Amino acid sequence: MDPNLRFWRAEGQSFSRRLLLWADALDPLLLLKSSNEIKKARWLIQNHEKTSSEPTQNNQTRQAFLLSLSSVHPDTEKIIPVLFRPPAFMPLTLPWVIVSSLQHQAKSTFFFQFVFHTYTTAFTLVNGNGTPKAEEYSVKEKQIFYGLGAISYAACVGALPLIFMNRYTLKGPLTQLIVRKLLPAPLLGVTSAFTAVMVRSPEFENGIQVMDRNGNVVGVSRNAGEKAVRETALSRAVLFGTTFFVPELLMHFVQRAKLVKSPRALSSVRLFLITSVLTGMVPVSLSMFPQCGQIKREDLEPEILSSTEETEFFYNRGI
Structure with missing residues (x-):
């Protein structure tokens, strides 16, 4: 190990x-x-x-x-390459989270979210859990293909509410509230989880290595791979969903209480809130599940259980 x-x-x-x-x-x-x-x-x-x-x-x-x-x-x-190490994740995603939160035009929103999802997907791929077949070109090619498809889809989903609103000229207060305030948080959370699942799909298709308490590899488990990917996707959804939702909620109270009146000051407050929430949520999301994950004996495949009497099994969850 x-x-x-x-x-x-x-x-x-x-x-x-x-x-x-x-x-x-x-x-x-x-x-x-x-x-x-x-x-x-x-x-x-x-x-x-x-x-x-x-x-x-x-x-x-x-x-x-x-x-x-x-x-x-x-x-x-x-x-790990410098740009994809965990300490680089927050500084490099922060600018794209900020510009994506502005929700101005559909085209710019698509571009900003495309760049955002490109980086987070590449980060997930580099820091993912290796599979026994990870050195095969076909697997790498498959991951890149899935990743590009997921990035494009996620960027389209992020811009879709604005496209829909502009196409049907829906400019009412309720529509503005839903499209610009309520939808971005769950959409970014779901699409971030989706891209993580897609780029790491070989882990639950081919399986990942599981180890005993002494660190010896006892087999390759698709169930462990599925658990690792599911936990990572959930933590990513919580990270970016919260980062979008909490600042918007706090800004609502700030504007309602008229604590800040200047548009420039409001922008500064929004920037500060997004930066603070993202800075705090990155370690929180990474801490949601153990990096050295544990899986129960009864959750493993029969072929692994038949080769060992161990009761505790561990795996690398990835980031």
Whole structure:
């Protein structure tokens, strides 16, 4: 089992603990670390006297773990490209979330959401759970094809309410409220979950590796792959659905109470709210489910159960 997964299994089984760990691992300053520093951190982890199943008290070792969690893929053990590391997720999605929330014209909304979903889908693909057939060209080609289709579909869905409103000249207050205030949050949440499911579909088609408590691979499970993808999709829906909904709700109360009257000041308040909610929701969404997921014996396929007497099985959920 990769050191990252052993660390998550030992210290990340409770939501509060995972939240604190992600809050540290998402530090943007970790993006400035060089490949040599990351390799040195991995060497320190692998050669440390303590096992990662024990609480890590040494500050140097803890910092090495945080750098490893934020920079190294636990399946391939390769360094993740800088733009697709977890600490880069919030800074790179924030501008597109902001411009998408403006909901001006259908064409611009389509473009902004296309770019937004392109990045989040690529991030999901890079940080997904590897499958036993992941090195085959056909699987990679399939993931890219599914991803492009999902991105286009999600961008169209995001712009569809504005297209519908403009086409049928629906400009009433109720229509404006529904299209510009109420629909964006659930639509972005659902489409974000949809793109995550599509690009990681090989995981529940081909299965992912499951390990025993000692980290030994005991088989490949489609049920575990389905569970990993479902959890990731749900966390992504919560992340962006909440990021769109909460600022709009708070802005409603701000405008109703007339706390801010200047249009420029209102824009600044909206920008601040979106930034604050997204910054807080990224570690919350990543902490919803364990990174080192656990699946019950009765939930696995018979062919895996027939080869082992183990009762606890673990897998990499991916991000």
